[in-house]
Amino acid sequence: MNNIHSLRFFWPESVLTVAVLAMLVQDLLVRRSPRRVGLLTIGALFWLALTALATWRTPWGNFPIFGGLLVHDPLRIFFAWLFLAAALLTVVIVPRSKEISSARLGEFFALLFALLLGMYLMASAADLLLIYLSIETVSLVSYVLTGFQRGRRRANEAALKYVIYGGVASGIMLYGISILYGLFGTTRVAGEGGIGAQLADVTSRLFLAHAFGGQPAAQLALVVAVVFLLAGVGYKIAAVPFHMWSPDVYEGAPTPFTAFLSVGPKAAGFAVAIRFFFAAFERQLPGGGYAQVGDLPWPAIIGIISAISMTLGNLTAIVQSNVKRLLAYSSIAHAGYLLMGLAAASTAGVQSILIYLIIYVLMNVGAFLVVIAVSRETGGEDIKDFRGLGTRAPIAALALVIFLFSLTGIPPFAGFIGKYLIFAAVVQRGGFWNVLLAVIGVLNSAISLFYYARLIKAMYLEEAIDQRPFRVPAVYTGVLVALAVPNSFLIFYWTPLVRWAAAAFGGSPSS
Amino acid sequence: MAEAVLFYLFAAGVLAGGSQVVLRRNPIYGAVSLVGCFFFLAGIYVLLSAHLIAILQVLVYAGAVMVLFVFVIMLLNLKEEELGELRFTFWKVVGLVAVLATAAVIAWRALGPAYPSTGPARDNAILLAAEGFGGVKAVGRTLYLAAVLPFELTSLLLLVAIVAAVVVAKGKI
Numbered sequence: 001m002n003n004i005h006s007l008r009f010f011w012p013e014s015v016l017t018v019a020v021l022a023m024l025v026q027d028l029l030v031r032r033s034p035r036r037v038g039l040l041t042i043g044a045l046f047w048l049a050l051t052a053l054a055t056w057r058t059p060w061g062n063f064p065i066f067g068g069l070l071v072h073d074p075l076r077i078f079f080a081w082l083f084l085a086a087a088l089l090t091v092v093i094v095p096r097s098k099e100i101s102s103a104r105l106g107e108f109f110a111l112l113f114a115l116l117l118g119m120y121l122m123a124s125a126a127d128l129l130l131i132y133l134s135i136e137t138v139s140l141v142s143y144v145l146t147g148f149q150r151g152r153r154r155a156n157e158a159a160l161k162y163v164i165y166g167g168v169a170s171g172i173m174l175y176g177i178s179i180l181y182g183l184f185g186t187t188r189v190a191g192e193g194g195i196g197a198q199l200a201d202v203t204s205r206l207f208l209a210h211a212f213g214g215q216p217a218a219q220l221a222l223v224v225a226v227v228f229l230l231a232g233v234g235y236k237i238a239a240v241p242f243h244m245w246s247p248d249v250y251e252g253a254p255t256p257f258t259a260f261l262s263v264g265p266k267a268a269g270f271a272v273a274i275r276f277f278f279a280a281f282e283r284q285l286p287g288g289g290y291a292q293v294g295d296l297p298w299p300a301i302i303g304i305i306s307a308i309s310m311t312l313g314n315l316t317a318i319v320q321s322n323v324k325r326l327l328a329y330s331s332i333a334h335a336g337y338l339l340m341g342l343a344a345a346s347t348a349g350v351q352s353i354l355i356y357l358i359i360y361v362l363m364n365v366g367a368f369l370v371v372i373a374v375s376r377e378t379g380g381e382d383i384k385d386f387r388g389l390g391t392r393a394p395i396a397a398l399a400l401v402i403f404l405f406s407l408t409g410i411p412p413f414a415g416f417i418g419k420y421l422i423f424a425a426v427v428q429r430g431g432f433w434n435v436l437l438a439v440i441g442v443l444n445s446a447i448s449l450f451y452y453a454r455l456i457k458a459m460y461l462e463e464a465i466d467q468r469p470f471r472v473p474a475v476y477t478g479v480l481v482a483l484a485v486p487n488s489f490l491i492f493y494w495t496p497l498v499r500w501a502a503a504a505f506g507g508s509p510s511s
Numbered sequence: 512m513a514e515a516v517l518f519y520l521f522a523a524g525v526l527a528g529g530s531q532v533v534l535r536r537n538p539i540y541g542a543v544s545l546v547g548c549f550f551f552l553a554g555i556y557v558l559l560s561a562h563l564i565a566i567l568q569v570l571v572y573a574g575a576v577m578v579l580f581v582f583v584i585m586l587l588n589l590k591e592e593e594l595g596e597l598r599f600t601f602w603k604v605v606g607l608v609a610v611l612a613t614a615a616v617i618a619w620r621a622l623g624p625a626y627p628s629t630g631p632a633r634d635n636a637i638l639l640a641a642e643g644f645g646g647v648k649a650v651g652r653t654l655y656l657a658a659v660l661p662f663e664l665t666s667l668l669l670l671v672a673i674v675a676a677v678v679v680a681k682g683k684i
Contacts, residue, residue: 111678129658
């Protein structure tokens with residue numbers, strides 16, 4: 001589809017582009033107003049609502065747009081709603097947080113919209129050039145928002161580390177992209193003449209092997225290119241060995257942004273990974289299933305990264321005393337669980353990832369929100385600051401218990417559904433290695449209970465020095481309840497999630 | 512034939528410049544070597560019929576960007592003792608061996624029987640450039656038709672980068 005016609009399916013992104021500029025202008029207009037925080041929040045909510053409307057009104061379909069640079073399909077819309085939910089939670093949380101000064105709120109919202117735009121594009125990019133550019137947009141904004149509190153040493157350190165690791169990761173990724181371009185002569189991943197089509201075609205595979213001095217050499221070049229490309233994606237989802245930045249960044253960034261960072265860009269990274277691997281190395285069968293093309297062992301590569309991520313994340317989380325760092329390692333471990341669904345390389349696997357991502361937004365943002373509420377009052381984020389929370393702020397403490405149990409994956413909380421579906425998808429795939437991966441996943445869930453329980457023990461069994469009850473802002477209590485309720489009761493009725501994920505991935509393309 | 516001679520000349524220049532960037536202890540020498548490296552790289556672009564890219568390479572990279580680099584290095588004004596000693600550590604030796612081994616494998620592949628000099632594979636491998644390829648007009652058409660979305664996204668990325676730089680750097684609102 002050509003550029004002009006494609007614009008019909010590009011409304012959400014267009015609205016977001018306007019929103020970035022509009023927030024900057026509004027920031028100037030309400031600069032001297034005493035009610036600027038309220039006005040800016042209303043402005044941000046308005047643009048979010050308009051983006052949601054544009055997303056909702058986008059016609060359903062499954063075809064390439066902008067000449068194949070982007071793909072418009074249900075998966076893209078699914079991720080768009082996920083990103084919108086995460087952004088909405090952030091916009092609601094930020095105004096009452098003490099970490100973002102009211103004087104700089106307008107810039108924060110403008111940059112948040114730019115980040116959202118980058119994530120939207122990541123979810124629909126079907127060309128290596130677009131994948132790189134959208135990841136770079138998300139990264140660049142993330143660096144700045146991490147170091148948003150300029151006066152704090154930790155924030156500066158975190159932002160600098162993030163920039164350096166990010167630069168290295170995107171350099172490696174670009175190198176991988178250049179090798180892929182050298183191998184295939186195109187940057188298109190999906191569609192006619194793309195990498196997937198060339199791998200599926202026997203003649204061009206033979207040509208590839210011939211031009212690179214034999215099948216083993218071509219295969220090696222392809223494996224190296226894919227591993228390099230994974231550096232960029234792995235960096236966004238914080239999977240081992242590209243996770244080094246995440247504890248420092250999660251700790252140094254303003255907590256409302258940490259909450260967003262741990263769910264939004266991670267989900268966007270999975271969108272890129274799902275689209276890349278399924279467009280390039282899998283072929284859709286008439287029945288709706290997938291069969292591998294070429295002989296690249298990509299599920300094995302993902303499986304190894306997954307197993308290492310969960311184990312390393314969970315084992316390192318045990319010794320953490322700062323709750324934000326603890327949640328950072330927990331988020332590395334969760335990248336591992338989610339990658340397990342990708343390693344299954346099946347429709348069920350991807351659908352389980354989608355379901356888990358929804359639940360992950362609900363539980364992880366919730367957990368960070370309690371951290372925000374506590375550090376607002378105590379000024380710290382260590383486990384010792386959570387002592388006696390059960391009596392000081394009963395609702396927040398109870399909500400945190402629910403979120404932590406959900407993160408562990410204990411029934412009857414929502415996290416159990418997500419983990420169960422992922423493990424089921426991997427086991428269903430069969431074979432010794434897949435079952436082993438599932439066993440590693442289950443063992444890791446048991447380990448994670450240990451450090452989550454430490455936090456629960458501090459809240460209920462240990463005495464605080466200062467035992468006065470403290471007030472959690474009404475907005476926070478409302479959001480906590482709104483997040484805790486689905487986490488507790490989703491187990492009774494989760495058909496909509498399954499139906500939604502099934503609509504987003506696995507349907508046959510119509511063009 | 513002449514093309515091959517020129518290619519090897521430029522490639523040798525790129526390698527020499529690039530290695531000097533890494534090996535030189537004084538950053539000024541490194542920056543100047545990088546300028547040389549960029550000039551030779553521009554020559555390779557000309558051989559690839561990408562004339563506009565070659566000119567931009569000289570104007571933007573060897574010109575504007577490198578001037579900024581040299582400015583920053585001069586402002587830092589590093590003393591001789593701040594540059595540190597040149598030391599050979601275990602990992603540097605490992606790195607050197609890895610680089611040489613990779614280069615040897617690539618050279619062996621490239622010079623060996625991998626690339627046939629005749630036959631259909633050879634014909635497919637060489638895509639003949641279209642009329643006017645690499646000129647201002649051709650690049651402009653591609654940029655504003657096929658690649659207009661990445662082009663616009665880049666402009667937005669730059670805008671966000673400017674805003675971000677101000678957010679990070681400004682002292683007072």
